[in-house]
Amino acid sequence: MFNLDGLLTAKNGRRLGLTAGALALGLLISGSANAAQPLLFPFLPLPLPVYAAPAPVMPQATPQIEADDEATTAETPERFKRQIVGYQTREAAGTIVIDTGNTYLYYVLGGGRAIRYGIGVGRQGFTWSGTQSITRKAEWPNWTPPSEMIARQPYLPRFVAGGPHNPLGARAMYLGGTIYRIHGTNDPSTIGGRVSSGCIRMTNEDVTDLYSRAHVGTKVVVMPIERRAESASGRQG
Template sequence: MRFTALALAGMAAALTFAQPASAQFQIDPLDGQPMEYLDNDTRVQQAPAQRHMVEFSGRYAPGTIVISTEQRRLYFVTGRGEAIEYAVGVGRPGFSWSGAKTITRKAEWPSWTPPAEMLRRRPDLPRYMSGGEDNPLGARALYLGSSLYRIHGSNEPETIGQAVSSGCIRMTNEDVIDLYGRVRVGTKVVVM
């Protein structure tokens, strides 16, 4: 049986898949699995995060992280001319920065010691916080070179998409867990 281009286009349009109205979780477009995360040795289903695949052209190698502080988006470049786009929180006015860094360390449920500069601005902050749900670094942290900056989770998801940090890149805990699993120490990070 022969199909014309028009007939094939019509058939392709008819082959769309809708998610059932009762579905509570999205399917990860990268592996076709429900978005589930292993957290504190417990399998937890989370509400869908705002990450998704987008077309991405540029001079960046697959595996590179590109952050647009203006758009408040982080892109993890894949090998197919695409990237995974995540919503992020960025540095507030006077605390934004740009440049290239490398992930030098990864930590799950990291502890937090506010830097001296932050303690001068905010003497009310604790001098140390162990990792956990109340820790401002959230579920995961990716340390950027020898700088004070990190890409990290947040216990304040309402700040994602805003310019409120002291220069760190904030993500929802669900998204930082996803990104953490995709990157390695040595990954290049470009902040624009």
């Protein structure tokens, strides 16, 4: 039997006595809890269980979706790009002549020259001809489809606010008391086509240029589709 009293001395009896008491208590608990596995140092605190911290979950990168450049940067054919050409006409400088058959619009400069623009015109059954004048101009105009158009296409919205997604584009010039306009488009691929309900379409860049030159009162001559411009050599000046 291990003699605890033999370890006590007069000098440090109190300290060793406390230690011996703790040792005895530890042996007693150890024996009652698990006799097969005695604790050698029962007075030391039992280690707490260690739990591994979960590995951090890293957010997965969102894949980049590339824009369809081909759909958004379609190149305008060279012949429909704005250019100064030789153009003989009896119309005065400042007149707009619309060559429906060739899908060109001319702004007469005088001296045998004109600025030629590519345009989109009315589809079959919606072409027209005659002489009008610009009665109103608007930047980024709202679009309210006329009743004639709604009757043919009842699914159309009744109002579209001006902006990049508006079918009238960046500028509009209203012709006389008709429902027709010279206007921009948010679909430049229609330039050179016969796609409208009678309005004259231009790219937003071109209609903005024409808008800066023409004014309220400007004469607009719309030629029949069977008739071509009087003289348009295509020579750049």
